[in-house]
Amino acid sequence: MAMSLGFVVGILGVVILSHAAYSTVQYRGLLKIMEEEFSGPPLTVVAELLLGLGFCMWAALTVPGTFLSIHPYSEENRIVSLPDNLDFMIFNHRARVFPVELDLNFKH
Secondary structure: OOOOHHHHHHHHHHHHHHHHHHHHHHHHHHHHHHOOOOOOOOHHHHHHHHHHHHHHHHHHHHOOOOOOOOOOOOHHHOOOOOOOOHHHOOOOOHHHHOOOOOOOOOOO
């Protein structure tokens, strides 16, 4: 099973984000031992976060595949059919409490 480049980059991004989180926790523990105030993560951790975020975003946009058109009259949206298994179509719902025949008189 071959992995695509986007999937590998996504895994690398998650590993980098996990390492940045671990580094931040380790840094805070070190500051507690030294009895100093936590003012923010080191610059290297911030750089790791941005790099991991970039990798994860790039993987999220490339791994799923091509984007499809959302325009209603696009030629890509021409698949209009009922599902093959009609057992999952349910017509027994709350609309049955309404009268079947409605005598509506519209004035023209």
